[in-house]
């Protein structure tokens with residue numbers, strides 16, 4: 001055989017082997033597809049064809065930030081249960097909330113959470129999957145959210161709300177109307193400042209200097225884009241190769257400016273961490289922390305630093321503590337700011353509701369200075385209903401929070417094998433007419449038994465899920481509610497509100513044709529723009 005004959009024989013052999021491999025690959029993919037669509041234990045549950053084939057369907061929808069609205073449409077089409085991945089089912093019902101999220105049920109957070117690990121891969125209260133680890137962590141960190149702890153945060157929160165209130169009528173025109181603000185941005189300034197003050201011991205001061213450190217907000221929002229996608233791709237948590245390359249995957253969703261912002265945020269938080277650690281060292285050495293850094297002695301950081309697990313007696317190490325602190329800045333800031341911006345959106349569009357709220361507040365408080373957490377504020381039930389309704393309409397976490405079944409398990413009468421991911425899509429359930437008649441209308445009265453009756457309120461409560469429920473529910477709920485109630489009470493008490501001319505539609509979406517709602521981009525938490533609002537001091541409050 002000549003050399004050229006030999007080479008051509010070799011080429012034929014190689015292309016033959018490649019052809020066989022390709023054929024086997026296609027046959028394997030085909031059989032996996034056939035299995036997933038027709039023979040899988042979840043095959044009987046309806047859903048989009050592509051979602052049955054691959055989780056990349058949900059990942060792709062997540063990359064567009066519309067999973068929450070998409071799941072709403074899918075449930076309208078398919079009913080209570082929708083197959084949203086080869087191994088994933090979404091359930092739109094109050095019963096499913098109890099079946100899936102109650103503390104005693106055999107479910108844990110889905111593998112997708114592992115891909116969210118931040119600091120050097122150390123699990124945090126939020127991202128941990130293991131229930132024993134989580135229980136220990138929660139017992140320690142929970143001490144930073146006790147009633148006594150919340151009391152000691154009040155002056156810190158109030159001080160930031162004072163700054164927020166001052167800013168609202170900055171650069172007022174001849175008639176007293178302040179400049180128009182993008183409330184998503186301004187509320188984020190407030191909530192990021194509050195969290196920094198409670199964790200690092202001093203605020204970022206974004207409210208005073210919006211150009212200064214506001215890149216922190218951009219950093220968190222842009223980092224959230226990939227977080228939202230990972231959450232829908234469990235392969236990044238349960239496959240070691242994908243887990244290791246998740247950082248590279250993240251880069252696909254960031255531009256150079258995003259990367260610079262994230263880097264600056266990490267540098268800043270390291271510097272603030274170091275500064276705070278020095279203050280703590282001074283405290284340990286017996287110096288007065290108030291003198292050392294000019295803030296009250298007890299904030300979230302100091303509570304958690306001192307806290308011990310009552311069962312094991314263990315403290316958090318500094319590394320663990322700072323890992324938790326960073327997660328809290330993220331978890332506690334853009335969620336609360338979305339809720340606030342949403343409440344301003346709905347109040348600015350309904351004068352009747354706004355006036356009813358103002359009337360309640362003026363009846364309860366003689367001056368703005370009297371508005372402080374306590375019995376009087378708690379007695380403002382209409383205010384509470386406004387907040388609950390804003391959290392229903394445009395929930396800061398409006399998508400689906402996946403849980404994995406640890407045994408074979410039944411949800412809503414459907415038998416699910418061990419290892420199935422299940423969840424309740426918050427936007428869809430919050431707009432399910434079974435629990436919320438006329439679901440796309442902002443109606444605080446739906447929470448008032450004297451208006452709609454006890455049964456209707458009980459139904460509404462059974463499907464209301466902004467903070468989740470059970471062992472993995474939001475630990476920061478009392479702090480978020482304090483910020484929301486106080487900020488809205490003080491602003492509505494003191495100011496008139498109007499939508500900035502020509503910018504009405506920027507903040508809006510029409511999930512249902514002809515009905516406008518505050519638009520959120522679902523990226524696990526939410527990214528929002530607007531509403532654009534102006535404020536004017538009311539005559540009766542000018543002293």
Ligand code: HEM
Pocket residue numbers: 125126127138327328331332333335336339396397401465466467468471472473474475476477479480
């Ligand atoms: C309106 C504001 C807020 C909303 C709507 C909200 C919502 C939620 C939700 C739905 C969860 C469950 C997440 C999951 O299952 O994956 C959660 C968990 C959590 N939230 Fe919030 N949150 C808010 C404010 C805050 C604040 C102010 C803080 C903090 C200081 C905070 C800290 C956390 C933490 C640490 C977790 C993890 C808890 C655990 O797994 O034990 N959140 N939040």
